[in-house]
Structure formats: C-alpha cells, structure tokens
Amino acid sequence: MVKIKSQRLQSRLMEMARFGGLSSGGVKRLTLTEEDKGARNLLRKWMNDLGLEVHVDEIGNMFGILSGKNKDRFIGTGSHLDSVPTGGKYDGPLGVLAALEVAETIVEHKIQLNHSLVVANYTNEEGVRFFPDMMGSLAHVNPNKISEYLSAKDEKGITVKEAAADIGYNGKMKCGAIRYNAFVELHIEQGPILEQKGIDIGVVKGVQAILWIKLTIEGKSGHAGTTPIAARKDTFYAFSRLSNYARQLCSEIPGQLITIGSIELSPNAINVIPEKVIATLDIRNPSDEHLADAIQKVHEFIAKDDSFQNLKVSEEVLVDVPAVRFDQRVTSSISRSCQSLGYSEMDMFSGAGHDAQILATRYPAAMVFIPSKDGISHAVDEYSSPELIEKGANVLLQAILHLDQD
Ligand SMILES: [Zn+2]
Numbered sequence: 356m357v358k359i360k361s362q363r364l365q366s367r368l369m370e371m372a373r374f375g376g377l378s379s380g381g382v383k384r385l386t387l388t389e390e391d392k393g394a395r396n397l398l399r400k401w402m403n404d405l406g407l408e409v410h411v412d413e414i415g416n417m418f419g420i421l422s423g424k425n426k427d428r429f430i431g432t433g434s435h436l437d438s439v440p441t442g443g444k445y446d447g448p449l450g451v452l453a454a455l456e457v458a459e460t461i462v463e464h465k466i467q468l469n470h471s472l473v474v475a476n477y478t479n480e481e482g483v484r485f486f487p488d489m490m491g492s493l494a495h496v497n498p499n500k501i502s503e504y505l506s507a508k509d510e511k512g513i514t515v516k517e518a519a520a521d522i523g524y525n526g527k528m529k530c531g532a533i534r535y536n537a538f539v540e541l542h543i544e545q546g547p548i549l550e551q552k553g554i555d556i557g558v559v560k561g562v563q564a565i566l567w568i569k570l571t572i573e574g575k576s577g578h579a580g581t582t583p584i585a586a587r588k589d590t591f592y593a594f595s596r597l598s599n600y601a602r603q604l605c606s607e608i609p610g611q612l613i614t615i616g617s618i619e620l621s622p623n624a625i626n627v628i629p630e631k632v633i634a635t636l637d638i639r640n641p642s643d644e645h646l647a648d649a650i651q652k653v654h655e656f657i658a659k660d661d662s663f664q665n666l667k668v669s670e671e672v673l674v675d676v677p678a679v680r681f682d683q684r685v686t687s688s689i690s691r692s693c694q695s696l697g698y699s700e701m702d703m704f705s706g707a708g709h710d711a712q713i714l715a716t717r718y719p720a721a722m723v724f725i726p727s728k729d730g731i732s733h734a735v736d737e738y739s740s741p742e743l744i745e746k747g748a749n750v751l752l753q754a755i756l757h758l759d760q761d
Pocket of ligand 1: 435
C-alpha cells in the first residue's frame, strides 16, 4: 500500500510554524498579515516545486492543482494556514500540509488520478481579524457575496480586499470557479474524545447545530435583610434554577450540550436582590430535532417554574446555525481507509466550525480527525504526535484514492 512520508510532513509543519512563531512555541498568524504572507509564499514554493498549477482567487484562497485524466473533475483537500492570536502549530496547517504530502506521494509513485487533485488553503478561517470566520470557504460556495466579504474591515479599518492586495494575494481566479466532486479535510479534533478512548481516527459525520441566545430576566431589587423571601422577585435565583435544569437536559437529551458562559447581574451588590440578569446560553446538538427539543424544554421551564412567576423574560437569538451532515460517500471512503490501514476509528461530530462544513453546503465533503493531546486547541501547547499525524495523512491519502475511483 502506498504511504506518505512522515518525516517530510513533520519538517514542513515545523518550518511553517516559524511564520508568526511565538517564543512560547505557539503561533500568531492572523489572516492576510505579513506572517500569513510568509506562510503562503512558502506553500506556493512547495506547490511549484512539486509541479502543481497554483491559482489564487479574489479573496486569497490558494489552490495547487495536480491535473488528472479528467481535468474538469476535482477532488479537493486542504484547510487553512491562519491562526488565532495564541494558536498552535496544527489547527489548520496540518490539513494543508497533509494535503500537499498526499499530492507529493501521488506524484512520487507516478499514480495517474482520474480526477484533478486540489490542495487548498482557505483565507480567514479563524475569523479573528475579519468577520465572519470561514470567510474563504464561504466565498467559495457563495461567490455572489464576494463584494460583501471583500469589504469587511479589521479594527484598523483595512478591508479584506486591501489586506489581500497588500500581501500580493488578491488573485484573478473567480471565487467558486473550482467545483469539487468531493472534498476531504484532515484536522485535529480540538477536543478530548479520541484521546480518552484511545482511538486513532475520527470519521466526522457532521457538525453540530449551534444556537446562541441572550436571555434577559427582569424582576425587582430589594433589601437583602428586610425583603421576605416570599415577596422577592429574585432574578438570579430563577436563573440559577434554569442553569441547573439546563445541566439536567444535557443528560436527558442525546448529544446535548448547554453552556452558560456569561452573566451580568444588576445592580451586582452584596446586599441587594438583583433586579436584572443578562446571560447567554450556548446550545449545541448534532441533531436539529434534539436541539429544538432542548430549547422547547427551556421555554417550558421558564413558563412553569415557580421561581419565574412575576419575572419578565425576553430573549434574543444571536447565532442560529443548523447542523451539517457530511456526505456518506466521502465518510465511507474514510472508514474503508481506516479499515484497510488497520487503524481504530469512531464516528463523531465536530463541535467546532471548519471550512469543510461550509463546502459541504454545496459539495460532497467530510472530515478526518486525529486526537489532540489533552483535547487542547487554540492554545500554544496544542499537540498531536508524529505517529498520529502520519496515520491521519495516510487515511487522507487512501480516502482520496478511493474517491478517485468513483
Ligand atoms: Zn482549524
């Protein structure tokens, strides 16, 4: 069986991590900055050295194409080279450089593909410098929105268009010009599940639905020493009961996650009953139906629980993204690859957003996860071992060879 070269992939990962490299070992490489330019230039050099045809589209997405027998049918693989301000070496670059490694292995073994293979680097996946995140892949699937994305500004007022031009990555290719017959992205898990279970590979079946709600609860403030309990309109007491109930829902509804990550009390004083709570609920589930069930139960609790009587509750939906189901042909090519390589695998859903999730709205796509040490990501000590990276890249290679036969 054809295999990738682990050593070559590792040394490229380490070389890439020098651009925006932090003394702590992490990486700060915000999109379309000088650091990103260095990383992109090195990727372009490697693509050119390998004989790939390099294209850059209007928003700076990079594509290295290895022509197949059928030039107009494309299998894509890749990820992003940008990072968060205190990022690691693997979130993103692993998917891009493993894609390059797969292409190099195919060239070295003189394998003639039926499809053209595309090694992709998507712009602004992290969304730190420009909103929204996953912008490059969004532009790929919604080319009609390109002017909106190009005019997004960073905090200094620089637009995406200007930033791409500043580093020489305002390309000529129209966004969306490449239509994938399949897309596979290799990524670190960014969570602890694979490591805890001792499993090599996650076959990612989809991405969880996400609902963010801002909840405002209004009651009445009063003296902590003189207001009888029965007479209180205590917003925090009600909210704390809801918080407990939310945790209970997480064990009752399959796959349910609810996180209360921010809360403001007013007046926020030690001896005053709080008249107002503003809090956020982050509600996620791989199933849209289960998520709808969870939010309905939250509403029922607010309507029926005694603590909420006499309080005014209003809510604002901040984010509402439905679940994504990955393509079955692509996920089964990943499973078959794990089986033929003898690696352990499990089906899972991604808790984080990725380029493949956006591409999946238009093209058959799926993802391969490898374990993250201690589940850590978006942090300087993000780490996956060379052995696991090698396995992930070999699965990516085999999956692409399987998909090429379809
Ligand atoms: Zn990523």
